[in-house]
Amino acid sequence: MNQISTFERIVRGLLIALVLLFFLFPIFWILLMSFQTNEQILRIPPSLFFEPTLQNYVALLTGRLQTAAGNLDIAFMRNLGNSLLLSTSSVLLALALGVPAAYAFARYKFRLGESIAFTLLSFRFAPPLLVLLPLSLFFRQLHLTDTYIGLIWVYQLICLPLILWIVRGYFEDISPDIEHAYRISGHGWWKTFRKIAIPLARPGIAAAGLLAFIFAWNNFIFALILASASKQPVTVGALAFVTASGIQYGQIAAAIVLSVTPTLLLALYAQRYLVEGLSLGAVKG
Amino acid sequence: MAQLALGNVSKTYRPRGKEQVQAVKRVSLDVKDGEIVALLGSSGCGKTSMLRMIAGFEEVTEGTIRIGGKEIHNLPPAQRDVAMAFEGYSLYPPLKVRENIGFALLRERGASADIEKRVSHIAELLEITDILDRYPTVISAGQQQRTSLARALIRRAPVSLLDEPMSQLEPQLRAILRARLKDYLIEHKMTTVFVTHDQTEAIALADRIAVMEKGELQQFGTPAEIKQSPSNLFVASFIGEPPMNIFDAAIASEGNAVAISGLGPNGEPAFRLNAPMEAANGKRVCLGIRPHLIEIGANGSADATGRVITNHWLGDQSHICFEIGGCSVVGVTDKPIDARAGDALPVRFPLGAVHLFDAESGRALAHGLGQR
Ligand SMILES: Nc1ncnc2c1ncn2[C@@H]1O[C@H](COP(=O)(O)OP(=O)(O)O)[C@@H](O)[C@H]1O
Ligand SMILES: [Mg+2]
Numbered sequence: 001m002n003q004i005s006t007f008e009r010i011v012r013g014l015l016i017a018l019v020l021l022f023f024l025f026p027i028f029w030i031l032l033m034s035f036q037t038n039e040q041i042l043r044i045p046p047s048l049f050f051e052p053t054l055q056n057y058v059a060l061l062t063g064r065l066q067t068a069a070g071n072l073d074i075a076f077m078r079n080l081g082n083s084l085l086l087s088t089s090s091v092l093l094a095l096a097l098g099v100p101a102a103y104a105f106a107r108y109k110f111r112l113g114e115s116i117a118f119t120l121l122s123f124r125f126a127p128p129l130l131v132l133l134p135l136s137l138f139f140r141q142l143h144l145t146d147t148y149i150g151l152i153w154v155y156q157l158i159c160l161p162l163i164l165w166i167v168r169g170y171f172e173d174i175s176p177d178i179e180h181a182y183r184i185s186g187h188g189w190w191k192t193f194r195k196i197a198i199p200l201a202r203p204g205i206a207a208a209g210l211l212a213f214i215f216a217w218n219n220f221i222f223a224l225i226l227a228s229a230s231k232q233p234v235t236v237g238a239l240a241f242v243t244a245s246g247i248q249y250g251q252i253a254a255a256i257v258l259s260v261t262p263t264l265l266l267a268l269y270a271q272r273y274l275v276e277g278l279s280l281g282a283v284k285g
Numbered sequence: 286m287a288q289l290a291l292g293n294v295s296k297t298y299r300p301r302g303k304e305q306v307q308a309v310k311r312v313s314l315d316v317k318d319g320e321i322v323a324l325l326g327s328s329g330c331g332k333t334s335m336l337r338m339i340a341g342f343e344e345v346t347e348g349t350i351r352i353g354g355k356e357i358h359n360l361p362p363a364q365r366d367v368a369m370a371f372e373g374y375s376l377y378p379p380l381k382v383r384e385n386i387g388f389a390l391l392r393e394r395g396a397s398a399d400i401e402k403r404v405s406h407i408a409e410l411l412e413i414t415d416i417l418d419r420y421p422t423v424i425s426a427g428q429q430q431r432t433s434l435a436r437a438l439i440r441r442a443p444v445s446l447l448d449e450p451m452s453q454l455e456p457q458l459r460a461i462l463r464a465r466l467k468d469y470l471i472e473h474k475m476t477t478v479f480v481t482h483d484q485t486e487a488i489a490l491a492d493r494i495a496v497m498e499k500g501e502l503q504q505f506g507t508p509a510e511i512k513q514s515p516s517n518l519f520v521a522s523f524i525g526e527p528p529m530n531i532f533d534a535a536i537a538s539e540g541n542a543v544a545i546s547g548l549g550p551n552g553e554p555a556f557r558l559n560a561p562m563e564a565a566n567g568k569r570v571c572l573g574i575r576p577h578l579i580e581i582g583a584n585g586s587a588d589a590t591g592r593v594i595t596n597h598w599l600g601d602q603s604h605i606c607f608e609i610g611g612c613s614v615v616g617v618t619d620k621p622i623d624a625r626a627g628d629a630l631p632v633r634f635p636l637g638a639v640h641l642f643d644a645e646s647g648r649a650l651a652h653g654l655g656q657r
Contacts, residue, residue, distance in 0.1 A: 109301060177375035180342050181436065183362045184369050185389040199379060 027260075033253035041249045056254035065243070065251060072243060075229060076255055079237030084262060086223070086233055087216040090152050091209055094159030099205060102164050103197060106171035117168070120161045128221045131157065136225055146228045154222050159212035166211070170204030171197060206273035210266060217263055234259045286474055287353035287366070287443035289316040289339070294348035296334050296500075308334040310500040311348070316444075316493075319474040321467070323481055323491035327523075331500040332480040333372055336446045339478070340369045352444055368442035370450050372480075374433040376421035382428075383408075383417040386435045407435045410465050412458065427453040431462075438469065445470075447479035451486065463489055484524055488512075496520050518647035521573050521640060527604065527615050529573045533644065538566035545641075545654075547572055547612060555610025556589035560636055560654035569644040578638035579616040581605060582624075587631035591616075593624045607632070 004012075033041055035052035059065050065072040104110075105117050123131070135154065136145065144150030174197065182196045183189070198205070220235040227236075238255060241248045296309040308331040316322050324332045337343040339350055341362035350358040357365045368389070376385050383404055390400050408414045411431040416424050421432065430453045437445055450466075451459050467490055470477050481487050487494045488508040496503040496511065496519075503523075504516040515521035521529050532547040532555070542561045546554035558572075581591075591607030591614060598621045605616045607630060616632070624630055641650040 175373060175375055176342075177371045177373055178377055180340070180362065181369070181371060181375045181433075182377070182388070184340055184365075184367060185391075185440065186363045188363055189361070196377065200377075 030253045030256050033249060034257045036250055036253075038246070038248060038250050041253075056250040057258075059251055060254055060258065065241075065248065072240075074237075074240045074251075076234070076237060076240075076251075076258075078230070079232055079234045080259060082223075082231055082237075083217060083233035083235070083259065085148065086151055086155060087213050089148075090155035090159050090216045091213045093152060094156055094163050094212055095205065095209055097156075098160050098163035098208075099167055099198070099201075100193075102167035103171050103193060105164070106168045107176065117164065120164055123157045124161050128157075132221065132225050139226060145226055146231055148231060151223060151227055151231060154226060155216050155219065157222075158215045158219060162212045162215065163205075163208040166208035167201060167204050170201040174200045202273050206270040210270045213266055214263055217259075286318065286441070287476055288318045288320075289444050289476055289478065290314070290349075290351045291335075291339075292349040292351070294335070294338060294350060295346045296331070296338055296343060297346045298334075308500050309338070312497075312500075312502045313348075314495055314502065314505060316476055316478060319471075319476055321470055321475075321477045321479070321490060321492045323479055323487035323494045324497060325481060325484060325487045325494050325523075326497035327482060330497045332482075332497060333448055335497075336369065336448050336478065336480060339365075339444070340367055340446055341365050365444075366442055367444040367446055368437040368440040369446040370434045370437035370448060372448040374421075374426075374429040376429055376432055376436075378421055381418055381420055382413065382424065382432050385421060385432055386417075386439055389436050389440050403439055404435075407439045410469060411435050411438075411462060427455070427458075430454065434466075438466075438475075441473045441475060443476060445475050445477045447477065449480050449482070452481075452483075459486070466490065484526070496523060498523070514649065514652040515640070516649050518571060518573070518642045521642065521649075525575055527576050527617065529575050529640070530579070530614050531642075532572045532612055534570050534572040534641075536564045536566070536568045536570060538564060545570075545572060545639075547609070549611030551611065553610070555612050556634075558588060558634055558636065558639065558654070560639075562651070562654055570650060571642040571644050571647075573640040573642060574634055574638050576604075576615045576617040578635060579614070580633040580635060581616045581618055582622055582630055584631070586633065588634050589632050591630045591632045593626055593628045593630055595626060596622060596624050605630075 032048070032050075034056055035054070036050050037053055037055065040050050060074070060076045063074055063077060065074045105113060132154075139145040139150055142150075144153065178200070179192050179196050182192050187195070217233075218235060219233070223232050224236050229237075234255065238252065241252045241255065291312055291314040293311045293313055294309060295307070295311055298306045298308055300306070310331075312335065314322070324335060326332055334343060338345050338358070341357075341360065345358045348358075349356055352366065376382075377388070380388065386404050386407065387400050390403065404417070405414065408417055411434060413428060413431050413435065416428055416432075421429055424432070430450070434447065434450045437447060437450075451462060454462065463486060469475075479490065491508065493505060493507055494511050495505045498519050504511055504520045506514075506516075511520060511524055515524060515529075518531065522531060534545050534547050535554075537544045537546070539559075541563070542559055543564050545558045545560060547556045547558075549555040589609045591609045594606045594608055594613065595604075596606075597604045601619065603618045603620070603622050605618070605622060605624070607614055607616065609632065614632075622630070636654040639654050640652050641654070642648065643650055
């Protein structure tokens, strides 16, 4: 069907390889670094050939970091657990709140509706520190500082607007008459929402959920200010690798590899739904 | 299977930040049990709005809607017992055509074998059997439309609402399906309101036609009534193909009879008819006559002489456009007429075929003159 000359094919392959190299090389390099000792990493010139070592991973898993200045305790695994807990529960909560809200904003025009939606979005405009300083005072009074609940709550500032606005757009793209056709056959509002609206918006929900997860996972400042060591996620915990005796590149690389894994797995999983959205094509019909 | 009554129903849309639109204005309509009613009108006259109010997707701004005597306009759509085929088809993309049609029935707890049977029956009726296992996104617009129609018909609901159910079909298929649809609706005694802007379809399918314009109900009657005694100028010129000839006219009273002068563009008389009736002297009216009823080439007593502008033989009828004293007139005959542009033709306006309308309000004054 499509007539592509060999030349075109070669050029295309080269270009794709270039793009992949550009994006994937740093990740690949970090993967290599995670299997090297600090000395191997820092030698000049750098080399692709080395004897791989698992000592970085062992240090992270056991929580004992051996540096030139002696042993150091790090709570990386705990941080990773915190990250997982915080991001997952924040996204789930934001989905539970945001998807019905997005549906309401898309389908029903009510007084102040636009203003409320915009206010929610505007949380994303303000520099986080500006929001955080007053918030930390409130949190102290409410005894929410350094609690998971408090953190999940502030994480809604990141997740909720994102989910609300992306999913709302998807709901708006679905012709309301598809739902009407279902409702008129005798089904109630709630069943229509579950059986028709949600499945049709699933690609949007998957995309929004994934994005929210990434944003929550990468958040640094909220937990830095509002949580102590025991509740901090990897982003904050990674500061521990900058030790008095130098920066532990090997462990950092291993930590990065470990902390990227959950997001990567989630992205691979969510991809199914993202692609499903494309193949469904014109929902508007 | 139930009667439907609209009482003074109005609909006003108030879009945010835009001017409000009065889409339906005080429409009253009584649809009998098992009756098929067409809503006929040009685009934007409020037909879809009417159906959506009956179905419950738009609130009624004013007025009442009853089905089987019960007020339903405040009930949610699920409790109204109506079925609807949407103008935009609105099929559910993740489901196959078969499931789209069947899901309307799932709630009625029929045995699934029974549902299967009904689906294949309705599919056969609408010629979509061979696409039952495809998905809505890969079938043509006409097939989508028939699927949507099938989804509404299969329910045999007490009231069925069909919004332009066959607008996407090619003419031959449309004619076949029209007949089948009518049989189906009659067989199951389904009270049906369908929207169309195709008058042939309305006349062929409907027991009664509701003609709408600018949100107002113009006339509600049988196809024959609408054709023979249009209630106003709008209905007169909207129904009929080619449309009715309309002239400005003045009436001069002469004892028991009147002389009606058709006026040319400058107000001077173009032709004159004498009719045995009474009317106010000097009254301004509009005179209408359908193209088929003008007698062209009449021997003997001609009312006027027309100068031929065009003359087309369409294979089964002639459309002749001619000019009388500055008025252009269209006539239709079922025989070819031997006349070329510029020729003079004797023309007769049979009094029985003449309609008179009030020049200001447009209301009908008389259908056929001198036949009281
Ligand atoms: N949701 C809406 N908001 C505002 N105006 C509307 C809406 N739906 C229809 N209208 C207006 O109401 C009028 C009637 O529309 P509609 O009932 O769709 O006409 P029809 O089906 O006869 O073509 C049109 O002028 C249209 O622009
Ligand atoms: Mg319409």
